[in-house]
Amino acid sequence: MSSAGVITSFIKKEFRQIMRSREMLIVLFALPAVQLLVMGFAVTNEVKNLRLGILDYDRSASSRDLISSFSSGDRFQVVPVSESDNAAELISAWKAQLVLVIPPDFGADYQMGRQSSLQLVLDGIDGNSAAVANSYAAGVIADFYQRQSKTRLHRAPLPRLSPGVQLISQMSFNPDLKSSLNTIPGIIAILVTVTSMMLSAISLVKEKELGTLEQLMVTPVKRYQLMAGKLIPYLIITLVQLQVAILLAGLIFGLELAGSYFTLILFSVVYLFTSLGLGILISSRVNSQQQAMFFSWFIMVVMILLSGFFVPIRNMPQSIQWISFINPLSHYMTVLREIVVKGSSLAQLSRELWILSASGLLVFGFSVLSFRKRV
C-alpha cells in the first residue's frame, strides 16, 4: 500500500466518526440552516413602516401634496398627531420615529420661488436606522420637488430651490436595495469559517485526550499524512455545507448565483487553507477540547466583528481598518458578495485571490511547522 493508502485510511476513519455522531451532523447541517434562516431574515438594515408624525402648520395644497407622497409606499406609516403635539414629545413618547415639521409659509414661499425649509426630527438612538430613515425622507422630498417643478413649468419661472442639476442615482446589482443580497453571502462566509475552524480545532486535541495520538506516534504514519487525513475530510464537509447553504439561500431568499460556481469553489478552497490552518494551529497548542473551543471562539468573534458583516469596514477607525485588512474573513466575505451578487469574474477578483492565497500559505505553513514541533 502506498502513502495515499494511509491517507485514505484516515479519511475513511474521519468520515465514519463524523457520520456516526448525531450531534456532529446536527451541528454541521441543521444549525447552518437555522442560522441562515434566522440571521437572513433578522440581520437587515432595510427600514420599513417607519412611524412618521407630520406637523403641518401650513395646510396648503403644497403641504398636502407633500404629505400624500409620504403616505404612498410601505416605508412610512403616517401616524395621527394633534395640533398641540410637538416633535420632541412625539419621539420620546414613542408615538413617532421621525417627525416632519412643515412651517406656516411653506406653500407660499415655494410658489413664489423663495427659499423654503422643512424640519425633520429623528430618533437617533439607533443611528443606522435613523440615517436610513433620513435618506428615505430626503428622497421623498426630492421627488416631491421634482414633480412640482415639472407641473409648474408652464405657469411660473423655475423656483430657485429646484436644482438645475438633477441627480439620477441607479442602484446597480441590487436595485431594490434588498438587504438579504448583502447579508446572505456574509452569513455563508461565517458558516464556512465556523465549521472549518471548529472541526480542525477539535481534531488533534480530541485524539490527544483519547490517547490515540500517542498510539499514532508509534506507528510509521508521517505527520503530513496525519494532517492530510484530517484536513481533506474537513475540507470536503465544509464544501458540502457551503453547497447546502447556497441551495437554501436560493430556495428561501431567491438568491441566485450571478457569478461562476467554479470561481466560488476556488476561492472557498483557498480560504479554507487559512481557516483550517488556524484550527490546526490551535489544536496543536492546546491540551483540552475546552481550550480549543475557547480559543477558536475568541478568534472567530474577532474575525466576524472585523469582517464588515455588522459594521461597514469604512466606518471603523483607520487602525482597525488595517486589522480588518489582514482579516482573511473580510476578504472572503467580499469575494462571496462579489461573486454571488455581482457575478465578478476571477480576473476582477485577482487582488483578493492574491491576498487570500498569501494568507493561506502563511497560516497553513506556520500551522504545519507548529504541528511538527508540538505533536
Added chain:
Amino acid sequence: MIHTSHLVKQFGSFKAVDEINLEIGRGEIFGFLGANGAGKTTTIRMLCGLLKPSSGEIRIDNLDIIKHSEQIKHKLGYMSQKFSLYPDLKAIENLQFYAGIYRVSFEPALKRLEPILEQFGLSSILKTLTQDLPMGYKQRLSLVAALMHDPPLVFLDEPTSGVDPQARREFWQVINDLAQSGKTIIVSTHFMDEAEYCHRVIIMQDGREVALGNPAELKQEYGSANMQELFLKVLGVSDAKL
C-alpha cells in the same frame, strides 16, 4: 532484539531514568516492575520512540532508534497504558484503520490473527461499537490492533490494569503464545503475580535498576517465597511497615 546502554532520561533536574543497561533477546517476555514513578513507563516510551533519551543509546534489531526510527516503527507494536482505540468506531473498523496505517492488507492480517480473536472471544463482537465493549474486551482488542502488522516486538504498558483476574489469565496465555511464536514482549506491570509469567524482570526504583533476572532465580537469591515478598525486600521495605 533490544540493546540499551547508559540510558538516561532527565526532566529538568529530575532523573526519571538513570543509567539503564539492557540486553533483551528474541522471544523473551521481559517485565518492568516498580512502584508508580519508578521510571517503567518512561523507559518503555523511550524504547518505542515516543520519547527521546537525554543520553545513552538504544538499538533495536541492531538499528539505532534515532537514525532508523522509520524502519523501527514498522517492527514494533505498542499498547499504551491508557486505552487508545477510537470509541466511536466499530471494533473491526479500528482494526481496519490500523492495518491501513501500517500499510498491510486487512483480510490476510485478520485471517492470521483469527486464532487470537477466537481465543479472546472477539470474533463475535467485531461489529460492535468499541465504546460499548466491556473493559476486558477493549484491552484485548487493543492488543490485536497492535498486532495487525505482525511486529516482532510488542510493548505492553500496564496492559491488564482494570481487568478482572480471569481475563488477566487469558490475556497472559495469549502473550505466552506470542512469545513462543518468536515475538519479543516487553511488559510493565504492578501486579506481582503477573511478574511470574515473565522470563526476566527488571525491578526499578527512582529511575535505577535495583534487581534484574529470572523471577525464580531472584526469589531464590533473596530468599523470598513469592514475587510480592521479593519486590518489597528488594526495595528495602519490610512487611512490618505495611
